[in-house]
Amino acid sequence: MDQKTTRDPAMTDVARLAGVSHQTVSRVLNDHPNVREQTRLRVRAAIKELGYRPNRAARALVTGKTQLIGVVAQNSTLYGPASLLSAFEEAAGEAGFAVSVGRVKVLDRESIAAAVERHRxxxxxxxxxxAPNSSAADALADVPAELPLVTVDGDPERATPLVTVDQGVGAYDATTHLLDAGHQTVWHVSGPTDWFDAAGRVQGWRRALELHDREVPPVMAADWSASSGYRAGQMLARMPEVTAVFASNDHLALGVLRAMHERGRRVPHDVSVVGFDDVPEAAYFIPPLTTVRPDFAAVARETLGLLLEQVSEGESARPRRTIAPVLVQRESVAPPA
Amino acid sequence: MDQKTTRDPAMTDVARLAGVSHQTVSRVLNDHPNVREQTRLRVRAAIKELGYRPNRAARALVTGKTQLIGVVAQNSTLYGPASLLSAFEEAAGEAGFAVSVGRVKVLDRESIAAAVERHRxxxxxxxxxxAPNSSAADALADVPAELPLVTVDGDPERATPLVTVDQGVGAYDATTHLLDAGHQTVWHVSGPTDWFDAAGRVQGWRRALELHDREVPPVMAADWSASSGYRAGQMLARMPEVTAVFASNDHLALGVLRAMHERGRRVPHDVSVVGFDDVPEAAYFIPPLTTVRPDFAAVARETLGLLLEQVSEGESARPRRTIAPVLVQRESVAPPA
DNA sequence: ACCGATGATGTTAGCGATAACACCCGTCAG
DNA sequence: CTGACGGGTGTTATCGCTAACATCATCGGT
Known part of the structure; x- marks a missing residue:
């Protein structure tokens, strides 16, 4: 009578319709071998007819396991983290896992611990x-060891399973590309120094310069914003000896481009610039930006793989994966004037 | 003995330690009134001592309700949707709800229906x-009526509860701002025509022109990318009568800026440009971009509110909320030469 | 001093699944 | 012919919680 009150069909309803016990329905659902083919078909038909959908809460209650993966991420729209998250959600969805995202305003120990607790x-x-910076990485010490955990963009020195873009290789390639174009040395506008991504890029840049026996100019420290790139760019633009700049991300590079433009220094004629990330609009900066493209989808896949290994096997043998990025050449690099 | 096997404490463990029944523990947890203060404290102490955490699966099983909100979003890193999602996750988290994100590659009916099913x-x-375009909006017809649903950026013509940025007002303000600066008329580079956001902005732009008795130039249709903005910009740059352009988002505007630059048309001296979204780097375009800033956090809050109203009260009285955006003035607008 | 109302608590019965075990029935080796 | 074996199925217990009802003391009103 009362349609609203009729509850969703449960396993016993399916069992009754198919003329079997609910346990047999459960067996069909979980692909147990010992079910006669004919029975299996009958149960499948009943499931379909009733529009039955298993109750995950009930299953989770008895098995003690869920099909949920928790992600802790900062509440920012920075291109890298956002891309990563999006790619991960897609990968996990395809593997049949739901993803619950816990956003955190700041990456401090307390906030992260709270987000982890909510997930637990x-x-x-x-x-x-x-966990792209050290305070975030520190917070991981609080995570109980029995909870499968994978860190992305985290501390390379730490023992937790980690997936990350190979910042060093990307920065090395970018810097070498500028040297190959004929520049004497390359200046660097860095991201925040407590970010591992930024630190890795600084290292790759320095390694490239040292390997080619070039002078290593002081690092221009910034945050990730176009605004701070602009400020760093204003200083660089005033120094005539600066002919090549590697910026730690594309938005910093954008700020540098604007500073150069305002100062009348043409890119790439007077100064060459390389970025990092390959944001979608980088090809439409003035001029189109040569940059380093990380493969976020690959990072996501590896992350999921590493996590699922831990979930099923306890411990993983190779707890570290690195994804090499690719240099994308556009028009912001030229030989020095 | 075997530490690994010791299971998490359950309600009965807490009850035993506190010397009460498990039901009393449940009452304390759910803030039922009829519990003596002293008992309450004793139970709380026991909970803390054991590190007890309620089993959500068990609760969901008996109540038939979860504390989970499903979000269906496209797998893109477009600034608007990404900001919205991030803001929503934060708002929901603060309200004690977990958010499960189902990413969809394309916004067609089938994909969305599948994502909705996974959430169910x-x-x-x-x-x-x-659901920013019509195919996504169509898919909502498949969602059963009893499931609380809120659409964001969806079809204004449809009856489902909807929260959206007031595209019309934003576009109207942007256009009027250009007219007020002295321009005869304003050209428009539009986002994809099947997106409601884009359509709303076209309408607001047209309304402003008509209200001021100006000629309405043909719409330059594009997608959201800087690339397509660039192509549209190349055409506009060739037409000397074009002195003011309103682009449907900041990345389109970026493409327009580059096209103008290449053609030697200075912004804002020769051509004024206004964007939409206020992406973080918009202040560092060349020149800094005047644009329209939507309040994504407000959209997220309203969305959550509308959804929770439906969850608790069944139906909502005011199923539509609109958030007015704000014009942000920078340096890309000037009087015509 | 008795009664019903009220507050504080305990007891019992599920929610919907899986796990463990029991059972029935053929088949096949001895 | 019999008993061990194993495939196919059913029965029962259980996960951890909340809802509903039961119980018991306390209390104010007549």
Missing amino acids: DQRVAGIVVI | DQRVAGIVVI
């Missing part, structure tokens, strides 16, 4: 933490 | 669909 409340099967 | 499998309390 939900009894997630595992956790992914996008 | 999880027995989410409600669903938010970021």
Whole structure:
């Protein structure tokens, strides 16, 4: 009578319709071998007819496991983290896992610990933490060892399973590309120094210069914003000896481009610039930006793989994966004047 | 003995330690009134001592409700949707809800229906669909009426509860701002025509021109990319009568800026440009971009509010909320030469 | 001093699945 | 012919919680 009150069909309803016990329905659902083919078909038909959908809460209650993965990420729209998250959600979805995202305003120990706790409340099967700076990495010490955990963009020195873009290689390639174009040396506008990504890029840049026996100019420290890139660019633009700049991300590069433009220094004629990230609009900067493209989808896949290994096997043998980025050449690099 | 096997404490463990029944523990947890203060404190102490955390699966099983909200969003890093999502996750987290994100590669009916089904499998309390174009909006017809649903950036003509930025007002303000600067008329580079956001902005732009009795130039249709903005810009740059352009988002505007630059048309001296979104780097375009800033956090809050109203009260009285954006003036607008 | 109302607590019965075990029935080796 | 074996199925217990009802003391009103 009352349509609203009729509850969703449960396993016993399917069993009754198919003329079997609910346990047999459960067996069909979980692909147990010992079910006669004919029975299996009958149960499948009943499931379909009733529009039955298994109750995950009930399953989770008895098995003690969920199909949920928790992700802790900063509440920012920085291109890198956002791309990573999006790619991870897609990968996890395809593998049949739901992803619960816990956003954190600042990457301090307390906030991250709280987000991790919320995920544990939900009894997630595992956790992914996008922990790009040291305070975030420190917070991971609080995570209990029995909870499967993978860190992305985290501390390379730490023992936790980690997936990350190979910042060093990307920065090395970018710098070498500028040297190959004929520049004496390359200046660097760095991201925040407590970010591992930024630190890795600084190292790759320095290694490239040292390997080619070039002078290593002082690092221009900035945050990730176009605004700070602009400020760094204003200083660089005033120094005539600066002919090549490697910026730690594309938005910093954008700020540098604007500073150069305002100062009348043409890019790439007077100064060459390389960025990092390959944001979609980088090809439409003035001029189109040569940059380094990380493969976020690959990072996401590896992250999921590493996590699922831990979920099923306990411990993983190779707890570290690095994804090499690719240099994308556009029009912001030229030989020095 | 075996530490690994010791299971998490359950309600009965807390009850035993506190010397009460498990039901009393449940009452304390759910803030039922009829519990003596002293008992309450004793239970709280026991909870803390054991590190007890309620099992959500068990609760969901008996109540038939979860504290999970499903979000369906496209797998893109477009600034608007990404900001919205991030803001929503934060708002929901603060309200004690977990957010499960289902990413969809393309916004067609089938993909969205599948994503909604996955969320229903999880027995989410409600669903938010970021449905910015008509195919996405069509897919919502498949969502069963009893499932609380809020659409964001969806079809204004449809009856589903909807929260959206007031595109019309934003576009109207942008256009009027250009007219007020002295321009005869304003050209428009539009986003994809099947997106409601884009359509709303076209309408606002047209309304402003008509209200001021100006000629309405043909719409330059594009997608959201800097690349397509560049192509549209190349055409506009060739027409000397074009002195003011309103682009449907900041990346389109970026493409327009580059096209103008290449053609030797100075912004804002020869041509004024206004964008939409206020992406963080817009202040560092060449020149800094005047644009329209939507309040994504407000959209997120309203969305959550509308959804929770439906969850608790069944139906909502005011199923439509619109958030007015704000014009941000920078340096890309000037009187015509 | 008795009664019903009220507050504080305990007891019992599920929610919907899986796990463990029991059972029935053929088949096949001895 | 019999008993061990194993495939196919059913029965029962259980996960951790909340809902509903039961119980018992306390208390104010007549």
